[in-house]
Amino acid sequence: MKLKKTLEKKINEHRPRTTRLLKEHGDVKISEVTIAQAIGGARGVRCLVTDVSYLDPFEGIRFRGKTIPETFEALPKVPGREYPYVEGFFYYLMTGDVPTKEETLEVVEEFKKRRQLPQYVIDVLRAAPTDTHPMTLFSQGILAMQRESEFARRYAEGMSREEMWEPMFEDVCNIMPKLPVLAAYIYRMKYKADVHIPADPDQDMGGNFAHMMGIDPPYDDVARMYFILHSDHESGNVSAHTTHLVASALSDAYYALSAGINGLAGPLHGLANQEVLRWVMQFEQKLGGAEPTEERVREALWDTLNSGQVIPGYGHAVLRKTDPRYTAQREFCLKHLPDFPLFKVISTIYKVAPDVLKEQGKAKNPWPNVDAQSGVVQWYYGLTEWDFYTVLFGIGRALGVLTNIVWDRALAYPIERPKSVTTDMLEEAAGLKDSSGS
Numbered sequence: 001m002k003l004k005k006t007l008e009k010k011i012n013e014h015r016p017r018t019t020r021l022l023k024e025h026g027d028v029k030i031s032e033v034t035i036a037q038a039i040g041g042a043r044g045v046r047c048l049v050t051d052v053s054y055l056d057p058f059e060g061i062r063f064r065g066k067t068i069p070e071t072f073e074a075l076p077k078v079p080g081r082e083y084p085y086v087e088g089f090f091y092y093l094m095t096g097d098v099p100t101k102e103e104t105l106e107v108v109e110e111f112k113k114r115r116q117l118p119q120y121v122i123d124v125l126r127a128a129p130t131d132t133h134p135m136t137l138f139s140q141g142i143l144a145m146q147r148e149s150e151f152a153r154r155y156a157e158g159m160s161r162e163e164m165w166e167p168m169f170e171d172v173c174n175i176m177p178k179l180p181v182l183a184a185y186i187y188r189m190k191y192k193a194d195v196h197i198p199a200d201p202d203q204d205m206g207g208n209f210a211h212m213m214g215i216d217p218p219y220d221d222v223a224r225m226y227f228i229l230h231s232d233h234e235s236g237n238v239s240a241h242t243t244h245l246v247a248s249a250l251s252d253a254y255y256a257l258s259a260g261i262n263g264l265a266g267p268l269h270g271l272a273n274q275e276v277l278r279w280v281m282q283f284e285q286k287l288g289g290a291e292p293t294e295e296r297v298r299e300a301l302w303d304t305l306n307s308g309q310v311i312p313g314y315g316h317a318v319l320r321k322t323d324p325r326y327t328a329q330r331e332f333c334l335k336h337l338p339d340f341p342l343f344k345v346i347s348t349i350y351k352v353a354p355d356v357l358k359e360q361g362k363a364k365n366p367w368p369n370v371d372a373q374s375g376v377v378q379w380y381y382g383l384t385e386w387d388f389y390t391v392l393f394g395i396g397r398a399l400g401v402l403t404n405i406v407w408d409r410a411l412a413y414p415i416e417r418p419k420s421v422t423t424d425m426l427e428e429a430a431g432l433k434d435s436s437g438s
């Protein structure tokens with residue numbers, strides 16, 4: 001595969017940079033840690049390295065140096081469609097090079113060969129109680145396949161650190177194409193009377209996913225847009241950091257991704273997209289058919305805050321403006337579904353919520369994040385089972401976190417092990433007590 005050859009070349013070019021930084025400049029300080037950061041989830045502490053994406057608080061995400069519109073513009077598009085091949089984006093994330101159409105199509109074909117789910121994964125899914133959350137099934141399906149790991153097999157045989165990226169890359173290329181197939185199986189087993197649609201040999205990843213879900217075009221483009229937008233948000237978010245942390249113990253990609261997906265299932269992280277829909281539906285139920293005016297939305301938002309809950313889809317640990325992933329989806333809605341009532345409610349929330357959050361004065365970022373807009377697009381195309389939304393996020397997120405763990409092995413990043421302190425030590429550092437404890 002051209003992708004693998006290009007990646008190998010990039011790795012060989014990159015390795016001396018990391019080695020030199022470590023050997024010659026290892027004691028240069030890039031961050032200091034305050035008590036607030038130690039207690040407060042390491043917010044803003046610079047202690048992770050990735051070149052796959054970078055999140056500027058005001059500009060938002062850049063994938064390998066390109067903004068979201070630049071990324072969509074640069075990559076080869078599926079003929080007759082508005083959005084690029086996800087496979088071409090995977091090539092781009094992995095290498096930093098925009099692939100040609102031929103290089104993209106080679107990945108498309110390779111992924112088709114590797115996308116079949118083993119029967120035992122289906123058996124595992126079917127053995128779960130019917131009320132099991134789709135994210136649990138998704139994580140279990142990934143973990144069940146761990147026995148296939150090339151990395152684990154080669155490690156057991158004995159392999160050098162320099163070689164490790166290669167079986168990691170093979171595992172990643174075996175996992176990635178199976179994820180949309182696994183997700184579609186879970187969806188149809190849970191919500192579509194357990195009737196399944198076989199893969200279409202002519203379709204790319206996004207197209208085949210829409211096909212196996214049983215949703216007509218342009219849902220194929222929605223899937224491509226959605227997977228690319230959700231792919232990566234640098235290294236510190238829960239799903240990316242968890243995947244990286246677990247892989248740092250030389251756990252293979254199956255173990256690491258399954259763990260990252262479990263983190264994505266938290267309501268403060270990926271699950272917020274289902275929470276947004278739940279919030280809107282409860283709000284509409286309370287309205288009982290009355291117009292969702294700005295005044296009524298404002299009241300409902302205050303009710304949520306006053307009952308000690310967060311406004312889902314708003315705020316961010318790093319961003320300090322409207323998330324460009326929100327904007328990209330909003331533009332899609334303005335083009336394809338401008339009059340959809342649910343989109344209008346979401347737009348009214350966008351008008352009102354930032355001022356409400358500013359007035360409350362707690363959230364550092366009163367602007368919407370990616371999750372505030374993503375459910376409405378899914379709903380419009382008939383995917384109304386919001387419990388499933390975070391699985392879609394998980395397919396996309398895998399593109400980024402799996403790329404990162406290939407590079408982690410390529411650059412031989414060590415096992416992660418930050419140091420903890422005790423509350424006594426913090427009180428001492430703050431001058432509240434001396435070392436005798438008084």
Ligand SMILES: CC(C)(COP(=O)(O)OP(=O)(O)OC[C@H]1O[C@@H](n2cnc3c(N)ncnc32)[C@H](O)[C@@H]1OP(=O)(O)O)[C@@H](O)C(=O)NCCC(=O)NCCS
Pocket residue numbers: 043267268269270272305309310311312313314315316317318362363364365369370371
């Ligand atoms: C994303 C999120 C977890 C970031 O958390 P964070 O980095 O701690 O955010 P902040 O530093 O701005 O938090 C400061 C305070 O504002 C509150 N806050 C932040 N966003 C809020 C929101 N959307 N609604 C209500 N309160 C919010 C926090 O809970 C915190 O309150 P506390 O001081 O009582 O603990 C947070 O904004 C949130 O819970 N958002 C809603 C869930 C969501 O959309 N998640 C998806 C993120 S992509």
